[in-house]
Amino acid sequence: MADTWEGLRQECLACQGCALAQTRTNVVFGDGATDAKILLVGEGPGQHEDEQGVPFVGKAGMLLDDMLEIIGLDRTKVYIANIVKCRPPGNRDPLNVEQDACIGFLRRQTALLRPKILICLGRIAAKAIIDENFRITSQHGQWFTRGGVQMTAIYHPAALLRDVNKRPETFEDLKSIQAKVRELFGPDGP
Template sequence: MHPGEIKKEFVSILKALKSRVEIEKGFGIEIVTLARSDNRVSKDPPDSPINRNPATTKESCGVQARMSKKETRTRQLEELRQEMLTCHKCPLNESRTNLVFGTGDPAADLMFVGEAPGRDEDLQGEPFVGRAGQLLNKIIEAIGMKRNDVYIANVLKCRPPGNRNPQPEEIALCMPYLIKQIEIIKPKVLCALGTFAAQTLLDTKASVGTLRGKFHDYKGIPMMVTYHPAYLLRNPNDKARVWEDMKKVRDLLLELTHKKSQT
């Protein structure tokens, strides 16, 4: 390689490393882990449009299949959202400003499930848009993804007044909607954020502290449990634990993507 090219390559590596350090510092992690950091987790490499040579018939078919999958899931989610707009199954329908259905890629490989909308989410009709949402965005970026690459939803779709905890009967009535969302999106990996999501999806009373750090099974989908970003804002010392959990999520996604590319 020409000395000029070597220098250019070296500068490029330094820039990438600097960017990585900035992301992890923003997330609150002081220890930089370089293991597998060269592999950005994209939801659909290597057959995504940016990584693909469209010249081959096989790959063109892959693009069409993926677009068709996305269109189908977008339509199915919209049908479900329309149904939920008129939901009166629990009293939260009367106190909410907006239904907070969910957001992100309808064909996402990774889906986050939180608890319930807060004030900002209720006003904007989108999950995780306040300070906790900004922290979740940093968590997503720290594993090499963007908010639009994943899907984000809550157990409850309407805000409990005064941000009180969801009641068991509200969860029981709203849960079928979340189950349907997961069935439509078919994520490769789920991540439950906080107590209510973890206990509801795993049908357990165990604490997040006990459940986190390993994958559980939700109807055949590997599910990581970790702390809710709102909890992390109050307990920043636990950011390191979340980072440990998210590295496992990142590595599993890379592994599943690699396996898919070999078939």
């Protein structure tokens, strides 16, 4: 039987596939338009996301919203998910075993969406989706094609909060995303 959004969401909410299930407050399944043609993927929820059950709602989320607005997008036009759906303790990087336990949910979300553009937010997502040897410092903003999907990676918004010197190159990456959106969807976007 094919997945439905609600069926997949319920399965994810009940997941006990790794130790993160024991420490979470909420599963952070995803947010946005379930018919979006643009998918943004981060590494995992932080404290605010764990509390609210919604991805990118803290300071990094506010910055992400601003970044999307710069290029004419918002959460009604994209779908936002993470590699892992539960918060790693202390906001540490998700372990490989945690990523492996959760990646199937992201794959199934991607299959339901069938996006034309996938944007990895940070190195963890880029390594899991684009290439396990991905180097965010040297490969951010580059475009890759996998299964007919245009993929790129930009610095994670949390990294931009910590290091404002990365913002000019991220602005260039955003303009590249805007150009790709226009190329695929026309001047009015998706």
